[in-house]
Amino acid sequence: MKHVLPSGLTLLLESDPHAQSVAAGYFVNTGARDEQPSEMGCSHFLEHLMFKGSxxxxxxxxxxxxxxxxxxxxAFTSEEATVYHAAALPERLDELLDTLTHLMRPALRDADLQAERxxxxxEIAMYAEQPGVCVVDELRGDYYGQHPLGHRVLGTVETVSALTQEQLARNHRERYGAQHVTLVLVGAFDEQAVLEWARRELASWPAGRLTPPVPAPQPPAEGTFRHLHDPSLHRVQVALTTPGLGVRHPLREAAALLADLLGSDGGALYWALVDTGLADMADLAHLDYRDSGVFEGGFSCDPERLDAVLSAYLNVLSGAQDLISEAAVRRAARKAAVATLLRAETPQGRLFTLGMEYLAVGEVRSNAELAARFTRVTAADVREVLRLCPLHPVTGVILGP
Amino acid sequence: MKHVLPSGLTLLLESDPHAQSVAAGYFVNTGARDEQPSEMGCSHFLEHLMFKGSxxxxxxxxxxxxxxxxxxxxAFTSEEATVYHAAALPERLDELLDTLTHLMRPALRDADLQAERxxxxxEIAMYAEQPGVCVVDELRGDYYGQHPLGHRVLGTVETVSALTQEQLARNHRERYGAQHVTLVLVGAFDEQAVLEWARRELASWPAGRLTPPVPAPQPPAEGTFRHLHDPSLHRVQVALTTPGLGVRHPLREAAALLADLLGSDGGALYWALVDTGLADMADLAHLDYRDSGVFEGGFSCDPERLDAVLSAYLNVLSGAQDLISEAAVRRAARKAAVATLLRAETPQGRLFTLGMEYLAVGEVRSNAELAARFTRVTAADVREVLRLCPLHPVTGVILGP
Structure with a gap:
């Protein structure tokens, strides 16, 4: 079901004759971390311009x-991927493919660019009003320094104001080339017919440019907490991060389960901070990128309780060892496995899992295999994650009045 | 597939042997509008306490x-419904039903109540930080006055601080009685086995109390715009509302399509306000309740542009007539119909549609029927909605610096 066209464009076709719909998506292996610093935000800007017509x-x-x-x-843009997707009833497959493919060949007219700016x-102004978003932007700046994983997906007012038609067209040419693009289809469709369509319609997809990978980010040697004051705020937002594992690490799923034990809806942070009324939210997730990963989380609370909540949060992290039992890992693993299975109940759900996993690790993994990767995790695996990633030093940003 | 147990509790069972999961939910026909004003927030408070154990x-x-x-x-609480739901793999059906049913028989311990307060x-403090939420709360207060449809689902600091164990237990007793509760199951399960389980396990579900419906709200005779100033804000949020149709009105779907033409992602407000860079968001939706409905929407923008954006928004509303063509209505109808069909691809998606529709109109409607109700809408129907609901007078609240 994986086919590479002569142009280098990859097709992943997973048909299911019982499905009631068909979902398709172009998964482009490029995102904010692949931008020049002076062009920060151009991936997301391009994503907007794609909808302006061919x-x-x-x-x-x-x-x-x-x-x-x-x-x-x-469509959405992240640090490492840009994805355009749609779903339709099976009888509309031809229009679905034709329309999505038009989307991928944008005219990039200068007038549209000026309006879309x-x-x-x-959009930047809207998010600047959301302290929970700002604090994460600041945190990533502190943690990654000049490394492009610290890029803001939207860019900044300065970089977005300065982007030219020429720069955006060059980024599209180089980063949307055939070797960076995977077209994924899931659901009720005929694989042979789609393959013939692709060989005919996608044959002339131009090659892009392969850029050498930048070195992996170096985590800060010591933890820091930076306190930002904005007197207009009534609550305090805290975001923090500590090193994790990259997406190709064999213990990646174990790292996700460790984050679940600590930071999911019914995890240790919830019981210690939210269920007690100390904070209105508290979480932690494991984010894995091509070459590195982090545990990233935070909380929001009344400013008067900041010190108490922050030490309660850090206490949960330093007591992580005690949360790891076979029973707890089994429960978290089952939850992750069932979530994987249920997400694939719709073609669109399976589309994202299949496409994002392929971009991340370069392998086609069945949904059953993805679920099994969670159920195979043992308590010893999770302890090994904690040995490799002891959840300190912690880099944090506090944003409050 | 609809069964009413002798206690008065209703079962809706829609099995699909091809489904990969089973979803179940208790749909309770009660919400914030059914509260005493002094007990505002008790529906949502109860929802929290249900998770504290039996x-x-x-x-x-x-x-x-x-x-x-x-x-x-x-679980979630709205103006008219409180819903508890879960999904699982089919082999876990027994635990699913048993656990959800335990959830519905809470101990309501006073110690849990004090902690959950x-x-x-x-949670109230968190939302108080979100201007987009506050402005809608204020708007509904202005539009509904003392009518309970203006109740805040979370309640206020005052009402939540004052709620007692006795009040919450009385609300549970009266409003979670068998005649208010519908258990819905969708997906891979055996209807006969579930029916036998329900006859055995749910037989003694106590009756609640039927409260007489309050009269429908009277929309304000004239439009008003109230301007609230909060110097800590950098953006201005505007929320506005104008009368619509109740959930049992035969033109309810046509009203939803009118809102789609005006206020959906690719609707007229988007093109006039967001695509032009005037506002960061602009929308309008049709909200239908038991006895009444509204078109409710708004936008957010730079304070300097407030006057221009507000008149552009109102211009779109007053030009609604020109948006109504057979082609535009067909497109909106197809979108709504396909969305209905795709939502039902998973048992959980169909669960919500089936359960919420039953609570709202008291009828079991197949998914195909729900989709057909959209495709049957004509341009003349949408024009008739506009005659009945001319999108004025408009009640609005402006929250900005």
Whole structure:
């Protein structure tokens, strides 16, 4: 079900004749971390411009066609991926593929760029009002320093204001080349027919440019806490991070389960901080990137309780060893495995899992295999994660009045 | 597939042998609008306390059991409904039903109540920091006045601080009685076996109290705009509302399509306000309740542009007539119909649609029927909605610096 076209573009086709829909997505192996620092935000800016139409279709027609498909269509940009996806009833497969493929060949008109710049500056202004978002941006700046994993996906007012049509077109040319693009289809469709369509319609997809990977980020040698004051706030937001494992590490799933024991909805941080009324939220997740990973989390609380909540949070982290038992790991593993299985109940859910996993590790993994990777994790594996990643030093940012 | 037990509790069973999971939910026909004003927030408070355990199970064990099911389990409270739901693999059906049913028989211990009060006060404090939430609370206060549809689901600091164990227990007794409760199951399960289980295990579900419905709210005779100033804000949030149709109105779906033409992601407000960079978001939705409905929406923008954006928004509303064509209505109808079909691809998705529709209109509607109700809508229907609900007068609240 994996096919590489002569151009280098990859197809992943996972058909299921019992499905009631078909979902398709172009998964582009590029994101904010692949940007030049002076062009920060250009991946996300490009994602917006893709919806402005191709040489053949103007923006209104393109968006009407997406609407006409009836299913949910959208796009997102992250540190390492840019994804365009849509779902439709099986009888609309031809329009689905045709419309999504038009989306991938944007005209990148200068007039659209100028108008869309205003839209993105509004988006930046909207998030600048959200302390929970700002504090994470600041945290990643502190943790990654000049490393591009610290890039803000939206860019900054300065970089977005300065981006030119030429820069965006170059980024599209280099980073949307065939070797960076994977078209994934899941659901009710005929694999042979789609393969023939792809060989015909995607044959001339231009090659991009392969950029050498930048070195992995170096975690700070010592923990720091930076306190930012904004007198207009009534609550305090705290974000913190500590080294984790990269996406190709064999203990990646064990790291996710450790984060679950600590930081999920019914995890230790919830019981210690939220259930006690100390904080309105408290969480921790394991984020894994191509070459590195972090445990990242935080909480939000009344400023008067900051010291107490922060030490309660750090106490939970330093007591992580005591949470690891076979029973607790089994429960977390089962939850992760069932979540994986249930996510794949719809073609669209399976599309994301299949496509993102392929971008991350370069392998096609069945849903059963993904679930089994969780159920195979033992308490010893989770303890080994804790040995490799002792949850300190901690880098943190405090944003409050 | 609809069964009413002798106690008055309703069962809706929709089995699908091809499904990969089973989803179950208790849908309780009660919400914030059914509260005494002095007890505002008690529905949501009760929802929290349900997770604190029954006489037989303490909170930790109950939550471990929910976690053990592996699927997503949660609850929510709205103006008219309180819902407890979970999903699991089919072989865990017995535990799923047993655990959800334990959840519905809470011990309501006073110590848990005192602790949970702190959790809810934290939740209120968290939302008080979110101007987009505050402005809607203020708007509903203005629009509904003393009518209970203006109740805040979370309650206020005052009402939540004052709620007693006795009040919460009375609310549970009266409002969680058998005649208010519908247990819905969707997915891979045996209907006969579940029916036998229900006849055995749910037979003694106590009756509650039927409260006479309060009269429908009277929309304000004239529009008003109230301007609230908070110097700590950098953006301005505007929320506004105008009369719509109740959930049992035969043009309810046409009203939803009118809102879609105006206020969805690719609707007229998006193109006029967001695509032009005037506002970072702009939307409008049709909210239908038992006895009444509203079109409710708003936008967020730079304070300097407030006047321009507000008049652009109101211009779109007053030009709604020009948006209504057969082609536009067909497109919106197809989108709504396909969304209905795709939502039902998972048992959990269908569970919500089936259960919420039953609570709202008291009828069991197949998914195909729900989709067809959209595709049957004509441009003339949407014009008739606009005649009945001319999108004025408008009640609005502006919250900015």
């Amino acid at each position: 040489e053949e279709l103007d923006a209104v027609t393109l968006n009407e066609r997406l609407d006409d498909l009836g299913g949910h269509s959208n 205003g839209v993105i500056l509004e | 006489e037989e199970l303490d909170a930790v064990t109950l939550n471990e059991r929910l976690d053990d099911l592996g699927g997503h389990s949660n 702190g959790v809810i006060l934290e």
